[in-house]
Each structure stands twice: as structure tokens, then as C-alpha cells.
Amino acid sequence: MAYAIHATCVTCWACLPECPNDAIHERGGHLVIDPVLCTECTGDHLDPQCASICPVEEAIVDATGTPLNPLGSLTGVPAQVRLAYTAAHESGGWSCLP
Amino acid sequence: MPKHTTIDDRTATHPCYDGEAHQKYARLHLAVAPACNIQCHYCNRKYSCANESRPGVVAEVLTPKQALARVAAVKVRFPQLTVVGIAGPGDALANPDRLITTCSLIRDAFPELMLCLSTNGLALPAQAARLVDLGVHHVTVTINALDPTVTARIHPWIFWEHRRRRGLEAARILIDNQLAGLDILVAKGVAVKINSVLIPGVNDTHLPELNEVISRRGARIHNIVPLLSDPSFGTYHGLMGQRGPTPSEVAAVRRACRGTAIQMTHCRQCRADAVGLLGADHHAEFSTRHPPAERCDGMGHLTVPPTFSTTATMLFHAAGTLPARSTPGPFAVAGGEPRVLSPSSL
Structure with missing residues (x-):
């Protein structure tokens, strides 16, 4: 089993030095986890290190694609507020924000 | 370039530490530190933005070698450059390898420049001594509260x-490390500035007590900055x-703060890749990143909207007319002619 980095990653590199298996690499400007090297930190740490320092919700996902840090879990911003913000951001306007 | 002898001589030419120096001397923020080890409710970790003007935002992250090249280029444009600071877009000390390499390269190539950094303080006890060895004379520590119940309302988590x-638990560790780090820096003769983000209803009544404590422990300057919480920033607070x-x-x-630390009132809450004199940012001139497609006309001309960036917000602050909550986002501000930057000026 291995974790993966989703496109929401902002490439802050915080996870890279924390990985006990050196499984995280930069490829084409993006960070990727080598699924062969990733052990989900089993045997090394109580918590997976990449997911424990990652500041971006939904950026680290498990083998089923489930985020280890779901929306709202890191920033405290409720999921519906974050989704409304993201939609407003992508449409170029801010007026629909709560 | 003045010859520096004592830390006070140096501070007199540091635009962020001296109330007069900011009119004469320029500084450069090198965005070499994208990683962070804590979460602040006033921060959005999507740090990459060409136009917003606020702490924690940059156009691009630099490698240490690129940072050295940036210093050389900026020094030509701004001969009055005295300070090179590392202020993010994450935390300087959460990126130890990049920080050390960058500081070493600059110290060797430009020994006359002052090295400066800002940090949340979590990693200070472990790294303070090494900073002094690297020649860092000025350190800013952001401390928003000394009461864990207040800190926990501003910083929801730390990685420790x-x-x-x-x-x-996180708040107690953060506060302990901030104060221990402050003590180490002061003991080593570093000029320490404390930044506190003023958040109404959260830490406003607590800051005078904080001011007293950090003054007693030897912080030279206390910079109380207003929370920036426009919804467009996408932060928890916003x-x-x-x-x-x-x-x-x-x-x-500020009036209620009675400690010996000098109150800083000329802060412009710069970007983490700011260039030039305070309040007159030139970071776009030095950016190597290709202009964002949506604001590029296809001919290589980048239209920079007349944002609230270095103009409106700061003018509001200067004029004392900043709305309690400004609603328009960075691309929605009306009025003024957009500036057009040609490829040669990028």
C-alpha cells in the first residue's frame, strides 16, 4: 500500500525531507510519491509523515483515493465554505462569498 | 555602503528595524522557504500569486543559486540595498537546508549585506545558534499570544x-519554543523584532501583556500589524x-503597550518576495516566471490590474481610512489605469 499526492498540492516541499523512505521526489515541477518505496510510514512513525506536515487539505490520498486530510480538517474552514470560495475563485469573481 | 561595526550601526540601515532607514535603504525578500511547520488562521498556503500584496505571497520560489543571482540583479538596480531577508513564503527555519545554503552563498558573495529572517519561532531553540554562525544579525519572531487558549485560536496545529x-498542546509547545528562542537570540546579541498580528476579539486585549513580556526578555522592537482578512485571500479568518x-x-x-520594545509603525506588510524600498515593491521586475495566461494578451504583455496591492491598501493604511473589512478582491478593484509591463521589463 502507498500514498499518493493529488494535484491540489502547492509544492511546498515540506513533506520531502520528512519521508523516512525517501519516497518523495520532484518530477516536472510536481511532487510524487514512489509507490514502491512508500510504506505509509509503518514501522517508522506513529503517523504518516507526509500527511502529518502537509498543509493542504485533500493533497495526500491513500490507495483508494481517500484524502488523509479531508476538507476542513487542517484549516478549520467548513467544506461548504471552502467549496464556495473555490468556485468563486475559479469563476474570477468574489461576490458570492459568504 | 556604510561600514558596519556594531549591531546598532547595522540596525540603523535596516529599513524594517529603523523608523528612518526605510526611506533611504532598500531590502530584498528571497522566497526560498516554501515549507512551513505550523498553520496560521490568517494564512492561505496557496502562496503563489503575482499580484496580491501581503505576507506569505510570492510569484515564484527560488533555489539558493537563483536567490544569489536575484541578489546580484537587485543590487545593480538598487545600490542602496542593505538587507536580504528570508520571510517565506513558509517559515525560514522549516527549510533548514535551503536557508543555510542561501545564507552561506550570500554571505560569501556580498559580505556587506545584512542577513535577516522571520520565523514563527517553533524551530528557533534548535537553530538559533546556527543562525548566528551564518551571520544573521536580525531575526523577527511572530508571536501572537502567550496564553495557550489565545494561541490555539490563531494557530490550529503545529508539526512537532x-x-x-x-x-x-500545540499552543503550549509553540509558545515555549518562541520564548526560549527569543532568549537564545538576545543572549547572542541578535536584534530581535517581535511581530504580532492584531486580531480583534482574539488577541487585542492580550497584546499589552505580551508586549511587557517580550520587552523584559530583550526584544528590541514590537511590530503590531493589523490582520488582513479579505475573503479573497481564502484564509480561515477571511x-x-x-x-x-x-x-x-x-x-x-499600541498605546496600551508600555514595554521598552520600540513600537514599529512603518511596516508595510510586504510580500515574501518584496524588492526595493518599503511600500514601493518591484518584485515583478525581477520575476522569471512566465506571465499567467489569463492576464497575458498573447503578445507577451502582462496586464497588472491596479490592485489594492502596494497602492490602495497601503494608502488606506497610511491615510488611516482602511475599511474595517474590505470586500473587493485583487482583480475587482475599480479605478486607475492598469499598468502594462512589457516582456523586457519582466
Whole structure:
């Protein structure tokens, strides 16, 4: 089993030095986890290190694609507020924000 | 370039530490530190933006070698450059390898420049001694509260000893490390500035007590900055309706602070890749990143909207007329002619 980095990653590199298996690499400007090297930190740490320092919700996902840090879990911003913000951001306007 | 002998001589030419120096001397923020080890409710970790003007935002992250090249280029453009600072877009000390390499390269190539950094303080006890060895004379530590119940309302988690810690546990560790780090820096003769973000209803009544403590421990300057919480920033505070303070509220808190640390009032809350004199940012001139497609006309001309960036917000601050909660986002501000930057000026 291995974790993966989703496109929401902002490439802050915080996870890279924390990985006990050196499984995280930069490829084409993006960070990727080598699924062969990733052990989900089993045997090394109580918590997976990449997911424990990652500041971006939904950026680290498990083998089923489930985020280890779901929306709202890191920033405290409720999921519906974050989704409304993201939609407003992508449409170029801010007026629909709560 | 003046010859520096004592830390006070150096401080006199540091635009962020001296109330007069900012009119004469320029500084450069090198964005070499994208990683962070804590979460702040006034921060959005999507740090990459060409146009917003606020702490924690940059156009691009530099490698240490690129940072050295940036210093050389900026020094030609701004001969009055005295300070090179590392202020993010994450935390300087959460990126130790990049920090050390960058500082070493600059110290060797430009020994006359002052090295400066800002940090949340979590990693200070472990790294303070090494900073002094690197020739860092000025350090800013952001401390927003000394009461864990207040800190926990501003910083929801920290990454410490291989675990994400939350709530009061996280707040206690953060505060302990901030104060221990402050003591080490002061003992080593570093000029320490404390930044505190003033958040109405959260830490406003607590800051005078904080001011007393950090003054007693030897901080030279206390920089109380107003919370910036425009919803467009996408921060917890911005999206949850936490308003920033009015200029009169900021002034009242500053007046209530009676410690010996000098109150800084000329802060412009710069970007983490700011270039030039305070309040007149030139970071876009030095950016190597290709202009964003949506604001590029296809001919290589980048239209920079007349944002609230270095102009409106700062003018509002200067004039004491900043709305308690400004609503328009960076691309929605009306009025003024857009500036067009040609490829040669990028």
C-alpha cells in the first residue's frame, strides 16, 4: 500500500525531507510519491509523515483515493465554505462569498 | 555602503528595524522557504500569486543559486540595498537546508549585506545558534499570544517531533519554543523584532501583556500589524468573517503597550518576495516566471490590474481610512489605469 499526492498540492516541499523512505521526489515541477518505496510510514512513525506536515487539505490520498486530510480538517474552514470560495475563485469573481 | 561595526550601526540601515532607514535603504525578500511547520488562521498556503500584496505571497520560489543571482540583479538596480531577508513564503527555519545554503552563498558573495529572517519561532531553540554562525544579525519572531487558549485560536496545529499536534498542546509547545528562542537570540546579541498580528476579539486585549513580556526578555522592537482578512485571500479568518482592526484600534493597542520594545509603525506588510524600498515593491521586475495566461494578451504583455496591492491598501493604511473589512478582491478593484509591463521589463 502507498500514498499518493493529488494535484491540489502547492509544492511546498515540506513533506520531502520528512519521508523516512525517501519516497518523495520532484518530477516536472510536481511532487510524487514512489509507490514502491512508500510504506505509509509503518514501522517508522506513529503517523504518516507526509500527511502529518502537509498543509493542504485533500493533497495526500491513500490507495483508494481517500484524502488523509479531508476538507476542513487542517484549516478549520467548513467544506461548504471552502467549496464556495473555490468556485468563486475559479469563476474570477468574489461576490458570492459568504 | 556604510561600514558596519556594531549591531546598532547595522540596525540603523535596516529599513524594517529603523523608523528612518526605510526611506533611504532598500531590502530584498528571497522566497526560498516554501515549507512551513505550523498553520496560521490568517494564512492561505496557496502562496503563489503575482499580484496580491501581503505576507506569505510570492510569484515564484527560488533555489539558493537563483536567490544569489536575484541578489546580484537587485543590487545593480538598487545600490542602496542593505538587507536580504528570508520571510517565506513558509517559515525560514522549516527549510533548514535551503536557508543555510542561501545564507552561506550570500554571505560569501556580498559580505556587506545584512542577513535577516522571520520565523514563527517553533524551530528557533534548535537553530538559533546556527543562525548566528551564518551571520544573521536580525531575526523577527511572530508571536501572537502567550496564553495557550489565545494561541490555539490563531494557530490550529503545529508539526512537532513527527506528529501534527493540535489545540492547547500545540499552543503550549509553540509558545515555549518562541520564548526560549527569543532568549537564545538576545543572549547572542541578535536584534530581535517581535511581530504580532492584531486580531480583534482574539488577541487585542492580550497584546499589552505580551508586549511587557517580550520587552523584559530583550526584544528590541514590537511590530503590531493589523490582520488582513479579505475573503479573497481564502484564509480561515477571511472566509469565516473575522474582521481586521481599524487604524484607531491598532493605535489604541499600541498605546496600551508600555514595554521598552520600540513600537514599529512603518511596516508595510510586504510580500515574501518584496524588492526595493518599503511600500514601493518591484518584485515583478525581477520575476522569471512566465506571465499567467489569463492576464497575458498573447503578445507577451502582462496586464497588472491596479490592485489594492502596494497602492490602495497601503494608502488606506497610511491615510488611516482602511475599511474595517474590505470586500473587493485583487482583480475587482475599480479605478486607475492598469499598468502594462512589457516582456523586457519582466
